[in-house]
Amino acid sequence: MKDVVFYDFVRGPLLKFALFVFFAGISYRFFRVVFLGLPADYAKPKGNPYLMAVKKIIIKPTMGWTFNEIFSRRAINFIGGFLFHLGFLGLTFFVPAHALLWKEIIGISLPVMPSLIVDILTYSALGSLIALTLHRALNPVLKLLTGKDEYFANLLVALILFTGLLANKWAGGGLYIWLLSMHMLLADLLILYIPFSRLSHFVYYFLSVGFMGWNAGKRGVSF
């Protein structure tokens, strides 16, 4: 296939399709759960459940760090997971080229990161992703919990980070457009894959952490 034809395909029809499926898919998954509804709770709350829900959604990602002994046993999970998410989300939104994409999609101009930070985030995200994957393969608990989905998703994301890194670093050789197209193709696949996999956990994060915070607020517990 001609390079530009391929390139235009992965950033044109395929990306549009993927984005539509993505937005429809995640909102389907979100509302499929939301519309199941809740029974009323008549017990008098001891704290403010709603405030707590919001607070939890904001601070929960760092909460694990307060668990001394768990943190020390699972440093890989906490540090790796944190770095990976920070990197992945940072790169997804604030890499200059991606910010343009988001401007196109949601019409909001996002701030962009300088390349040094982009590099740091890419390396740390890629490194922590590899560490997390190895950990998955070796830890007995994770072995029991992990399915093919996780490995596939990790591989896909790792390849996206890797091709993105190459596309950014590569100079000369005329391969740039192929690297970029591969990066975009894989990203399209990821966008398509998210609504059908556990990768859509980011929408449920708001629900489950929200509920957790709501319960905590109800019971007057602050952690």
Add this chain to the structure above:
Amino acid sequence: MHSLYEIFKRNGYTRRDFLRYVALLVSAVGFPPSFLPNAVKALESKPKPVVIWLEFQDCAGCSESFIRSTSLLPADVLLDYLSLEYHETLMAPSGLQAEEAKREAIERYKGEYILIVEGSVSPKYKGVYCTIGGKSNEEILKEASKHARLIIAVGSCACWGGIPHAEPNPTGAMPISEILKDKKVVHIPGCPPIGDVMVATIVGFVMTGREPALDNLGRPKTFYGQTIHDRCYRRPFYNAGKFASSFEDEGAKKGYCLYKLGCKGPITRNACATVRWNGGLSFPIQSGHPCFGCSEPDFWDRSFLYSPLSVVEGGFGWKKVLAGIAVGSALGLGSAYINKKLRGVK
């Protein structure tokens, strides 16, 4: 007959100049340095090659660019290095005599002449959209290409159809390779191509007697092997995430990357960033305007000239996002309703 070396000598160039020039040409056509002795020998003895230059649905921009070559001065190219037997924009005779000149050149240099084509060809309705001397362009092209030693398409129109081929392609314009399906065509795309690139490709062919190494789209690898982005002097700004977002901002003054302004450098294979234009003086990016990819097939129809490459081809926008979310929510609502009904959840 006079060899190129004699021409050099006559023009006051020294043998060192000559060798340096040959070295440049050798590297330009992508031969290893070991080829140099052969090339010198070839140049010292080869007669002037005959060129027939046809113009169809064109704007003469490629011809203009050809006579803007600076590595070899156009007067030398036209009078010394090449024998341009037919070129409508430059030749002396008109009408019958012009046609006669072409016919004679084809006769006399059968299988030896180089055919250069500028402009797309419209075979639609028997070619009424472009006739010369009462003949359709398709017929003229087929006639002239029959005995050509080498066929070169210059400019994006001849290579890919170019602007006449842009949506909705009113005249059914075609690249010449679609007419000459059984022939090999060397493509030198660009709107127009760089004059030096055209001259180097043609003279390089004369020198080596071989056509240059081509990529899968028939372009000389030497000049079209890398993207503008690969060799752009503003690339460090791209890597550093520094972009100009308007022609009037500080970034534009400081020479930041023009990616956000729609630069197509990353997907455009051409030599603008290395050879540059009009004596290596500048090229569009250096003068502040994003590359719009004029050497790539169908670049006119890719997207709005100034829309950045990373955005969705054809646009997406929040309306489609909302549509997606609406579809998803409706499905979610329906699904939850059915689930609750079927499973008796209160």
Add this chain to the structure above:
Amino acid sequence: MVEFKEQIGRTEIEKFYEFCKKGINMEVASYLEACVRCGICAEACLFYMGENISGRIDPTLTPAYKADLLRDIYRENYTIIGRIKKLLGLGVKIKPEDLKEQIKLAFYTCTMCDRCTKACPMGIDTPKLVSIVRGALTYAGLTPKDLADATNLSLEKGSPLGVDTQTFLKRLEFISEEYEVDIPVDKKPAEYLYLPSSIELMKFPSSVASAVKVLNKSGVSWSMSTKAHEATNFGIFAQSKEATKEMLSRVLEGAKELDVKYIIAPECGHAYQSMRFIAPNLFPEEWNFEVLNIVEFIDRMVETGRLSINRKVLMEKSTLHDSCQIGRRGGVLKEPRRILGMLAEDFRDSVLIPEHNICCGGGGGVLVIKDADYYRQKAFLSKMTLFDKVGAKTVVCYCANCMLALNTGAKELNRDYRFVSIVELVAEAIEEGEE
């Protein structure tokens, strides 16, 4: 009545499946969907930790794994892909062994202590999911024998230890005489209704006496009730809604009869939990009482100056064991620490954040299940790490069930910890203060 069946047949599996299916709501579904399989919850679980301390790794003890069957059932019924799989014959196939494992996972190795929720990066409330599995097992008639017996006994006689009204009154008489306290029973009008738990009544009478002393000393008008004389609620352990409701209705009846404003739950975790957070939903119209834990009550009295503690009664190095249901899940965490600060000379908290304390291992009915003893002992091992961390031999508790479980554990493992009730310490402090 809660059933116990040895044989697991098709009906049981179907009933289990049915219950799980119906148990799904927005909250449950989001927990089931949100799990990212990170396995961090394993490190938070005292059973997993206990096994680990004894050098073994049992990945099935991971809380996330406990909800997997429920998750599969959810998927099969609530998602398109799951439903397609079912149509293609790739659905969930539950075998009797699977349910046996579920019994182990839900009843033997989970005290619903909620610690995993705090550790989970996605905030998944695993106890909530386990309670659905427990409910489904109970619905299928698969409640573990000991738990079923205790539940049935309390349904029949009003108490898991078989304490009926007669025994209750006798026991009160004994306490009254032994500890020289006045115990108002069915006294009208009363502002506070105090409910003892039968564990205290039978096994730690001094605890009841201390509570009575504190109540008397605070000068509020209070009473006990012959109708509502049992605070424990084994219906919760079995997750049988009917049993829970039946037992709570007795409390409701007694409280209504005495027309009280407050109900004081004793040092018993699930008693507080059931009356404070579950009863209002079972009797949304009638349950108009404010439910206080005895520790909360004491704190409030001290705060308002009706009780004054100005003597230290605990001189040795001590630490606090939090009851999960009162503390982490009941929000009574600051109160015991405040009180203990006044009582103890050398009090050291074993955890940085009170919510992160480890369960005794006997909660959620695990204590009464003989078959779960192995796991309970392992859990005690992990609990012990906290005691050893601060090096305290004296542990203050505010839940009789915890105390019983810890005592049992210490005895079984030959450890010389001393477990004391916080209310007893308070009673001691105010008594001595008088002199």
Add this chain to the structure above:
Amino acid sequence: MKRLVIDPITRIEGHLRIELELEGNRVKRAYSSGTMVRGIEIILRGRDPREAWAFAQRICGVCTTVHAFASIRAVEDALGIRIPRNASLIRKLMIGTLFVHDHVVHFYHLHSLDWVNPVHALKADPVKTSELARNVSNYEKSSPSYFKEIQEKIRQQVERRQLGIFSKGYWDHPEYRLPPEANLLLLAHYIEALNWQTQIVQVHTIFGGKNPHPNFAVGGMPCSIDLQSDTAINTERLSRVKSLIDSMLDFVEKVYIPDLMLLAGFYKNWFERGEGIGNFLVLGEPDGDSHREGKFFIPPTFIRNRNLKAYEDVDYSKIEEYVAHSWYSYSVGDDKGLHPFEGETLLNYTGPEPPYEHLNVEGKYSWLKSPRYEGLSAEVGPLARVLAMYARGVDMVRESVSSSLSKLGLPLEAMFSTMGRTLARGLETQLYARAMQGWYKELLDRIKGGDTKTFDGSRWEPSTWEREAKGLGLMEAPRGSLSHWVHIREAKIHNYQCVVPTTWNGSPRDAKGQPSPYEASLVGHEIAKLEEPLEIIRTIHSFDPCLACAVHLYYGDSSALVLI
């Protein structure tokens, strides 16, 4: 009656065909036909107006910027954009460069071979040539050895029968009247100019990135000025521009004008024929970038029937295009004219099936439309502009016209001719070359004064535009008055029409049978050798035809195409 066909007319841009009806050797009627069409206007429909210039620019690669300018001006007019003065000046410098380049290239490379015989140059004596050169100008390259080298170059070509671009010229034609020395002099400058022109276009390269087809932007210029930056327009670049425009003025005054006068002196008889239609039209070159400001560098003027005294102002609503003899059809009827804002274009080829001998000149015979002013055929171009400025009393023009005519000993009426047109082109080149010095100075002063603004992006976003807007972009192109007419609706181009110099000059007849300037100017020519119609070529070339611009009009797919 004999029929003579000349196709292709070479040394022009594009594909032009001339058919003549002869009585003996005398032209009775002439028909001009454009035989190529691309349809760029149609391609422009539905696109973003901000990118229209790039498409329009590709209409012609010889006058490579004029359509870009006209397009940008039309869009800026429609959107109400006023560009910074700096951008205006940079554009003017580019326009000036284009004029000088285009006219010089036309004179030497497209036109001079009609008058100059390279074969005769072989007979010249280099020493005498050198004397002649030093007589007419103080241009430094005038040594005998220089001319000898050139002569040698040509001799070798002739000897080895590889004449290249000179092949098959009408070198035996008796109409070549220059003495050998003049032939050699002009031929040397032919070669000189060919190399010189590669350098001067660097003004375009500096400001627009490349040439041909430099880059522009709606709202100003994409190049930024920053004297400190090493990538923007800085001191080094500006001094390069200065030396380039100096070299232009130098070349025009020392080479072009003397050569032109020398040539004119030998061909005075060509001041008597090839007049054409007698009406002259200038749509105007704005002083800024908008005709709405009312200030013009070349004022809009209409001269009716040679009457320079009664010149008229131009009313843009009086422009109409006809298709009576063009291969198009109008929904209102082919005999009606349409104003460009209402312009429509529906292809309707009714010509003969190729290969053909003759076109049907009674019916439709060209891809060019016929623009008319007040229903009249009018000539545009250098002659019209010089006459307009002469009539309006522009000092410099009056002076240069009178002095060159008096040098030749000719009256003002001599300007209405083939050679008059060629002379006017030279005088105009001089005008532009001098004006550029002023523009450069103004630009430099502004930059020194701290104004470096070259772009106004305040109306870049489509959200700032009116829902519906119409704009007119004027541009006095080297070949004549160019106007682009754009109709923007909902941020997209709704209709786009270009009325271009070569349609004014080279159109077919209109509904009333009025011939175009090309057709009128050829009538009465005596052709000495029918197989070598040098006379026709001379007159046609004096207009500097540019057919690519002319035949851009095409609308929709015509499945109803009829081939005869």
